[in-house]
Amino acid sequence: MSKKTNYSYIGIAFIILVFGIIFVPKIIDRITNNDVIRQESRSDFAVGNKTSTSNLVFIEINGEAKKVPEFSFTNQHGKTITNKDYEGMVYVIEFFFSTCPTICPRMNANLVHIQNTFEGFEDFGLASFTINPKYDTPEVLKDYADQYGVTNPNWHFLTGDQETIYKLANEGFNLYTGENEEAAGGFEHSGNFALIDKNGFIRSRIDKFGNPIIYYRGIASIEEKFDEDGAEEQISALKADIKKLLSE
Structure with a gap:
């Protein structure tokens, strides 16, 4: 395997490492706060965007x-x-x-x-x-x-x-x-x-x-x-x- 190929793999591994350090904690935090599993509204009246009780x-x-x-x-x-x-x-x-x-x-x-x-x-x-x-x-x-x-x-x-x-x-x-x-x-x-x-x-x-x-x-x-x-x-x-x- 050439040195050029080795450098490519090293570069990819570095990018994956950086992604993990920056984004994985954020994803975990969103899951903890139920942000990932709730439906994000694409409309003010989205059917899936239900809440338990309003502030009325x-x-x-x-x-x-x-x-x-x-x-x-x-x-x-x-x-x-x-x-x-x-x-x-x-x-x-x-x-x-x-x-x-x-x-x-x-x-x-x-x-x-x-x-x-x-x-x-x-x-x-x-x-x-x-x-x-x-x-x-x-x-x-x-x-x-x-x-x-x-x-x-x-x-x-x-x-x-x-x-x-x-x-x-x-x-x-x-x-x-x-x-x-x-x-x-x-x-x-x-x-x-x-x-x-x-x-x-x-x-x-x-x-x-x-x-x-x-x-x-x-x-x-x-x-x-x-x-x-x-x-x-x-x-x-x-x-x-x-x-x-x-x-x-």
Whole structure:
């Protein structure tokens, strides 16, 4: 064997030695920290990129995590929908009415934006409860949904007994709802959205003081940035938090 060949083997051996000294400890360290075996996301919504629990808090009442109460209403297709139909889904809820002349159109435009952001996610849904069920029949709600471009099969516009709906809003979610002849459209209601996880618990992020925001302001759009009172829009935050819960 020539000296030139010997030098080649010596060079290769040296490279292998250097590789081992530099990179093997790093590989061992990555294995120790579970970096090698976890799937690295190539997409913000990668199916394999699941985490056990996000940093979103559970809303607690008297020390217990608040869960969506049982409900049963009729949707825009005349089908009975209950809270069990949403089991295993992340979903957003609102209370509205189809003839609302003020905040409802803005709220639902924002929800359509969210719907389109999570298009194709079978474990994402929305629930819109009318507070004027005497007028908002399934047929009316179907036309309303079509008008807004609702395509998510898990977005149900729900109608039923008014007293039951108001109890769900005011006691179940603590989202104020009521009749008021002096209010525009004859009804008052919150412009907020509630975010529900796959197990039916109400979840939210915390504010800069460490307190849960509880609900997400639904009136101002991302483009508007602020509402009429100067409060910052929360649709972008809601989208980010839906993404977190979908990964739980």
